[in-house]
Amino acid sequence: MNPVENKQFERELGERLATSGFRFTSQRRQVYDVLLQKLDHPTTEDVFIRAKRKMPDISHATVYNCLDALVQCGLVRKVQLERGATRFCPNMEEHAHYYCDECGEVFDVSLPAERPSVPQPRGFKVDHYEIAVHGLCADCAGKKK
Amino acid sequence: MNPVENKQFERELGERLATSGFRFTSQRRQVYDVLLQKLDHPTTEDVFIRAKRKMPDISHATVYNCLDALVQCGLVRKVQLERGATRFCPNMEEHAHYYCDECGEVFDVSLPAERPSVPQPRGFKVDHYEIAVHGLCADCAGKKK
DNA sequence: CTAGGTGCAAAAGGTTTGCGGTTAA
DNA sequence: TTAACCGCAAACCTTTTGCACCTAG
Numbered sequence: 001m002n003p004v005e006n007k008q009f010e011r012e013l014g015e016r017l018a019t020s021g022f023r024f025t026s027q028r029r030q031v032y033d034v035l036l037q038k039l040d041h042p043t044t045e046d047v048f049i050r051a052k053r054k055m056p057d058i059s060h061a062t063v064y065n066c067l068d069a070l071v072q073c074g075l076v077r078k079v080q081l082e083r084g085a086t087r088f089c090p091n092m093e094e095h096a097h098y099y100c101d102e103c104g105e106v107f108d109v110s111l112p113a114e115r116p117s118v119p120q121p122r123g124f125k126v127d128h129y130e131i132a133v134h135g136l137c138a139d140c141a142g143k144k145k
Numbered sequence: 146m147n148p149v150e151n152k153q154f155e156r157e158l159g160e161r162l163a164t165s166g167f168r169f170t171s172q173r174r175q176v177y178d179v180l181l182q183k184l185d186h187p188t189t190e191d192v193f194i195r196a197k198r199k200m201p202d203i204s205h206a207t208v209y210n211c212l213d214a215l216v217q218c219g220l221v222r223k224v225q226l227e228r229g230a231t232r233f234c235p236n237m238e239e240h241a242h243y244y245c246d247e248c249g250e251v252f253d254v255s256l257p258a259e260r261p262s263v264p265q266p267r268g269f270k271v272d273h274y275e276i277a278v279h280g281l282c283a284d285c286a287g288k289k290k
Numbered sequence: 291c292t293a294g295g296t297g298c299a300a301a302a303g304g305t306t307t308g309c310g311g312t313t314a315a
Numbered sequence: 316t317t318a319a320c321c322g323c324a325a326a327c328c329t330t331t332t333g334c335a336c337c338t339a340g
Contacts, residue, residue, distance in 0.1 A: 023314055023319060044304080059322045064305070080225045083330075085304060098266050107266040121243050121252040123283025132275040138268025168294065168339055189329080204297045209330070214295095228305075230329060 009033075013075070020073035030055050031066035035076060035090040041097075041106040043085035081106065081132055096131040102140035109133075154178075158220070165218035175200050176211040180221060180235040186242070186251040188230035226251065226277055241276040247285035254278075 013032055014024040022028070034050045035042070042050070048063045067088055070076040079087045081099045091108055098107040111131070120126070158177055159169040167173070179195045180187070187195070193208045212233055215221040224232045226244045236253055243252040256276070265271070280286075 018315095021319095025314075025320065027321075057322075061306080061323075062321055065320075080228070083223075083225070083231055086228055096263060098269055100269075101272065107269070109264055109266065111263065118241060118256065119254055120278070121254065121282065123286060124243055124245075124252070124278075125281040125286040126278055127246065127280040128278075130275075130277040130279065133265070133269075133271055133273075134275065135272040136270040137266065141268060141270040170295065170339075172296070202297075205329095206298075206331080207296055210295075 016073050016075055017069065020069075022069045022073060025066075027051075027055065027058055027062050028066045028069055030058065031063060032070055032075060032090070035070075035088060039089065039091065039108075041079060041081075041087040041089045043087050045085060047088065079106075079130070079132075094129070096133060098133045098135070098137075100137035100140055101134050102136050105137055107137070161218050161220055162214065165214075167214045167218060170211075172196075172200065172203055172207050173211045173214055175203065176208060177215055177220060177235070180215075180233060184234065184236065184253075186224060186226075186232040186234045188232050190230060192233065224251075224275070224277075239274070241278060243278045243280070243282075245282035245285055246279050247281050247288075250282055252282070 010024075010029065013029060017024050017028065030051050031047060034047050037050070044060075044063055044067060047067065048058070048060055051058050051063060067076065067078075070090075071078050071088075074092065076088050076090050077092065079089060079097060081087060081097060082101075082104070087106070089106075089108070094111045095108045096111055098109055100106075155169075155174065158174060162169050162173065175196050176192060179192050182195070189205075189208055189212060192212065193203070193205055196203050196208060212221065212223075215235075216223050216233075219237065221233050221235050222237065224234060224242060226232060226242060227246075227249070232251070234251075234253070239256045240253045241256055243254055245251075
C-alpha cells in the first residue's frame with residue numbers, strides 16, 4: 001500500500017469505527033489489513049498468526065475483539081462454513097460462498113440482484129442471508145476420480 | 146408411535162443404515178427417534194439429554210457417533226447456524242432455515258422448485274446448498290420495539 | 291466369531307471472561 | 316482525564332480420540 005492509499009485507508013477505517021462507537025487502535029487496523037491482504041476467508045487463528053508477523057505482541061483475545069468490532073461496524077462478515085472455526089471475509093457485497101469440503105477452499109460468487117421470492121415466517125424481520133454451497137472444487141473433484 | 150408404525154420405522158431405519166454399511170443399534174434408533182419427536186433443530190447436547198431420558202446409559206460420544214451415521218446415510222441434515230454447537234434436523238427436503246438471532250428459534254421454509262441460476266466456479270461439483278436467513282422472529286421483533 | 295459400535299475419560303480445539311495495566315479521544 | 320481497549324491466563328464449551336468391553340450380522 002502506498003502512503004496515499006494508506007492515509008485514505010486509515011481515515012475510512014477510523015470513521016467507520018467511530019460511527020459505531022469504537023476507537024481506532026493499531027490492532028484493529030492491523031487485523032483489518034490482514035483481512036484485506038488475502039481474501040481467503042481466514043479463521044480467527046489464521047488472522048492471529050498473520051497479524052502476529054507484523055505485530056508480535058498482539059494476543060488471541062484482542063484478535064477476537066477486533067474481529068468482533070469490525071463485524072459490528074459492518075466492515076467484515078462472519079461466515080460459518082464447517083464445524084470448525086468461524087471464518088471472516090471483508091467482502092460486504094451480497095454473495096454466496098462455494099466451499100470445498102475436501103480442501104476447505106472458499107470461492108465467492110456474487111448473487112444476482114433479483115432474488116427469488118421465498119416464502120417467509122409471518123413477522124420475521126430479516127437481518128441477513130447466508131448462502132453456502134458445499135461440494136468439491138475442480139481440483140479436488142479431479143483427484144477423486 | 147403404535148406397534149405397526151414402530152415396526153415400519155425400525156425396518157426403514159435398518160435398511161437405510163445397512164445400505165451405507167452401518168449396523169442397526171438401539172442407540173441409533175433412539176437418537177433418530179429423538180430427532181423425529183420434536184423438529185426443533187436440537188444441538189448434540191439437546192439430543193444427548195433427550196436420549197438419556199429413555200436410555201440413561203447412552204454417552205456423549207455415542208450421540209456424536211450416531212448423529213454422524215444418520216447424516217452419512219442421508220436421514221438427517223447437519224446445520225450450522227451460529228457460533229455455537231452444530232444443530233440437526235431430519236427434514237431432508239430442500240429448505241431454508243430462518244434463524245432468530247435473539248431467541249435461537251428455527252423455522253423451516255421450503256424452497257421453490259425453481260432455483261435462480263447463480264453463476265458458479267468452473268468445475269465445482271455441488272453436493273448441497275445451505276441457506277440460512279438470520280434476523281428476528283415476530284415475537285422478538287415485537288419485544289425489541 | 292469378529293468387525294464395528296459403545297461407554298468412559300481425557301485431550302484437543304475454539305471461544306469467552308476477568309483483571310490489572312495502557313491508551314485514544 | 317477516563318472509559319474503552321489491550322495482553323495474559325484461566326475457564327468454558329464443543330468435539331475428537333484412545334482404549335477396553337460388548338454386540339449385530
